Amino acid sequence: MEPIVHDLRLSETISPYGVGAVVDVRGESLIAPDTSWWDPKRAPVIACARLSAKLRGADLRQPPTHAGRAAKETTSLLYFRFPEWRFCERCTKLSKLTGKSRGHWTNKCDCGGTLVPMRYVAVCEGGSHLQDIPWFMWAHRGNDAGVTETVRHCRAFKELKFVRSSRYGEGLASLRVVCNGCKRDRPLSDLVSKDALRRDSIRCEGTQPWEDENTGDPCNRPLKAVQRGATGNYIAERLSALDIPEEVPQSVEKRDEIRSHDYFKRVVADNGGPQSDMVAGWIADELEVSKDEVLRLAAGDEDPDRETDDAPLLELKDGEWAAFLKKLDGGRDHSGGDFIVDGWQARSAAAWPSALTSRLAAVGQVRRVREVRALKGFRRHNAEAEFISADLRSGTGRKLVYPAVETFGEGIFLRFDEERLTEWENQPEVRARAGILIDRRERSPWATRLDVPEPRYIALHTIAHLLIRRLAFASGYSSASLQERVYAHTDRPDRTAGILIYTAAGDAQGTLGGLVRLGEPGRILPLMLAALGDADVCSNDPVCIESDRQGASQLNLSACHGCVLVSETSCETANRLLDRQLVLGSANVRGLLDDVLDQARRTAAV
Template structure:
């Protein structure tokens, strides 16, 4: 396909392997599997990947991968006529034409083009000349990640095993619905597209729901059409695997075609002194990795090589510190992590447990700078301060985001406890996940700033034991259980929803005062039986971090004023009394998982919320009877 510029971070979050990129001309391009990401235009694999490696040992250990690699950037052989030759040049991310079915712009005859075709012009058998071809708007996908061309021939003949090879056309009767769009075959068969995008809404078990496409494709309603199991981003139209799902037809540019599954971690110093931290930072900047040193026989040779490559920067450091840094770097990805870490929930818990401990302390290393601002017991000037336990300003942080897989149709795994979650993700990202060369995952790192705070533990426990709160929450939980919802049970408790809702209203208020757009500010929740903390942060690709506006609002004299304004604003929603009453009695949002929370009062852009705007309820903040802050609300 044609070359399309894409930001490297987008290849992790939006346009990863298996996703569709829509050009301004409306053509869809399928991003290829990771197996072919580090090849140049002549299909030569990059021999040295050290410059792309990201140093984040915690994620490497937990995900059991050898490397985290930054997506390759495109470079010409020379920047200009007078510059030196560059390394790793002419590297492309593979793009494939998909869907492959097109219709003639003149006669609407359907034709199939190769995935490798770089032009939309092709010979039309009906017009008997070369014509511009337009991609069809529909594809079919299933919840297991498969993607296929829409079965045009099978649909019009009502037979998935049809042998007809006659030409087909798309005909429109002029309406705005699928009923007005027909597929017509030269053999005389004709059928409208009515119902192809409909998902059955029966009351059967979720796993037994069948799409209308599966029910109606074959003439015999008992012969259900199942997913063909194609993975065209592997570069082979014929590649398929057995799949028992029932596919759904979707528009190729629909938002539910691709949901990236990512895992992120804040860089932590670990149990090392500042000198070793500094040496590790120098090694990372110099692109020195454990693989780079693997051919050397002993530690003395490794130290000499490191000092040779990074001579000026390491001149002031003793060999002892360099040796400790090398030992740590070589052992970082070799921890024996139990198979239970294949569970993404446990992975997140493990990552955030150490972050929570670190964020409560002062730190001053190159990738993490934390300033202690205030803690409970310090001189208090406002009543609301008594409801908080700790306030720290994170003047600099580094976040690493890793792509672990993707979903289609639904944004989250229907079974969040699946022990095969990461394994399934690798099987979608790589054609050959068992190849030792493929034991890596794409990642990117961003630098930023933030505010970390916790609530007063004693007040929080007292609030959780309030009988009116317990009664209110038991009623909500009972309604959820009756609907048999498959949700993260760790979030179905008052403390989690309280902290999540507080984070949302705080982000909304901070955006008005610190100069950042609300979509640029993110939340990171630390909530379980032992934790109650929130990191509000913003990040960018600049190694120097961000502008400092958010950190400034983390000062004691500003932060609690912002909290008061946010709580005051949360008292009333422009959709009240509807928002409050429906939230209290029935629930709102997807699967009614929210209480009194809607787009007008509590929702954030999807880039800001890590839970998809679920598990929110203003009542737990400001209700005069059960709200955590009820005694400080006028």
């Protein structure tokens, strides 16, 4: 395997062509090795204390880049050829050999034809390993009558060809690997049947394609032949954080106030006695908190709801939520830096339907925000397979290095009224409908990668998608350029209820303001009404609105490509956990914004 220099966008080195991904570039098939292959002198460190802390102090490094034309000494990112087996489109010769011309590696056969990578590779079903199919071995195996002693002992390694034969019809049966030495002929249809590679005694090598052979641990999991471009071959795990001044959540501020109260020591000293209960009541009345919270702090149970090891993304969002709340209360932001948000109260927009402004508490025009995205690693074949770190030196005692990129952009932040949201989500029919997705998530292999679909999350997530689709028409950005960040959790010390829709580019100058301008009162509210109008009738209705089994793993209810779904790169959950009924309502359930359109239409008619 040899290094090959090609041009990729910087953001593509994180997703979709990050460590472990197979990428087709200029007719060649390549794969990116882990960060242990990087030259640290050519991979600059990206500073983001919040994200680095969640990755246990790992280094965040930007992949090596260059500007202009690539030359021999140009800083670059290493990729390897994969699969190594290729066939010539002219003479159909199948081999692992790579041609050379004037001392340079080429992708040409000796006959002058272009070498084309084989369509199928072997993926480990549980270990996330990937390897070439040993085509010469496979061609001379099998249980049919064609496997004679001559075939078994054939050594014509340079006589293998990959041909299409119309005698066998269409499909995989017409694609055949032929050995001109022993005349063995085997169709690719033998490759894709269940346990096909196991029957041919082809075992998992326990390595990734860029690792040396015989360096991996023994792996007894079965191999499966898959197309090299299959989506399941690479399931990346990424983590992103907004680079914001870390604010203390309101719950933490309240706990600090309780501890600093003059009477708190008396509660602790009494250790659950009758005096502690009375004094705790005095503190609770004065600070406007619950007596139970005072007693819990006195007993030493500071925060029973927070799960720091299992919810790193939620912890990141806790700090972001606190920072947004502080900005929303500040009006016009003159602070400067990489986090600039102008806030205004939705209730001040009296000209718009009160059904909307009473539920939408505040809007923030995010004029500048810096986001850092890191690639933790990947899985192959399915979500339950073994996790492979982006740095295979894990366990060596050295500090891990994760690929990361920084982007600068703009956006719109919407905060919803907590009281109205809580009143709505406590209705039995609302909780019952959300419970459908909660149960399916628990049974899904994606459970650990998805937020708990409580009612507020489903509703706000769906609203975010509707707005992305509508903003794409008005902002000048494509919908694939817009991204969401949903803050909707009740199991945190500070309940969250908001969404951020933003766009970011890997340029220090950021973006051009086309999105943040739409956050003004006279623009965002009409856009929300238009987005709700778009979702009121789907082109797939009544099938869509009556369905409760849509999407991957049936993790969507009334949501399809005709009304709600957006690009998977724009969505936190890859287009899962969506439902129009929890936004607009139906005969069986009340939606969070079910009366907004009716009120708007009545006002327009008057």
